[in-house]
Amino acid sequence: MAGLLALLLCAACTQGLSVWLQARKKSYHSHPHMHGILYGLGTLAALQTAPQVLHHPALQWSTPLALIWLGLTLATLSFNRTVPIPSSYRTRHPQSYFLDFNLAFVLVKIADITFQQTFLLAFSLILFGYVPQVSTVAILTFLTFVVAHLPLVWLQRKVSVLHLIGATLFVGVVPFVLLQVQGGFWLLWFGHWCFYVAIRLLMGIKPLRRSLLGQDIEL
Secondary structure, eight states: HHHHHHHHHHHHHHHHHHHHHHHHHOOTTOOOHHHHHHHHHHHHHHHHOOGGGGGGGOOOHHHHHHHHHHHHHHHHHHEEEEEEEOOOHHHHHHHGGSSSOHHHHHHHHHHHHHHHHHHHHHHHHHHHHSOOOHHHHHHHHHHHHHHHHHHHHHGGGGGGHHHHHHHHOOOOOOOHHHHSSSTTTHHHHHHHHHHHHHHHHHSHHHHOOOOOOSSSOOO
16 A cells, blocks of 8 residues: 555656646746656656566567657657647647647657556556456546546646546556556557647647637636
């Protein structure tokens, strides 16, 4: 139980500090080093609470998947330069950092997603030690992950709905994949990444961007 409490404290501190930095206008783009270091330390701390993560089959590496990720990321970076989010949106909605898929975002988001996936794997393994039913672990993980995303409602307002929907659809299958699929860690990592790619591509469609962000909405 001590390991579980330590892991939850690690996640709360890491996520809380990230939200605090963004609330103080220190976003991924303006202060990428702060967020990168924060998530890196969070990942190391999570591994300390559950060292068995490092030897789990879910971490089996997939070179083809890594190459697909690289190609997708380079293509999205190119799209971001070709079809940029209007500067007026970035100015009026500074907390919508994931709409601007630039190099700073990519570097920080790698650290961010790695932290989240490490937490989820450690959380699932620790819970499975107490409750050896994957379905129960899935429910508890779902509730924890959704609660962890609630601060985004305060931080990003309307755009936070995208995060909450994504988290709800995504996290329900997480324990099943992590605990039962070899390389599941990287499959989920890639799926998490694709969420941000999809949002950025969709934001290139002007009517959809207007619908989600609006002209008179203060995020």
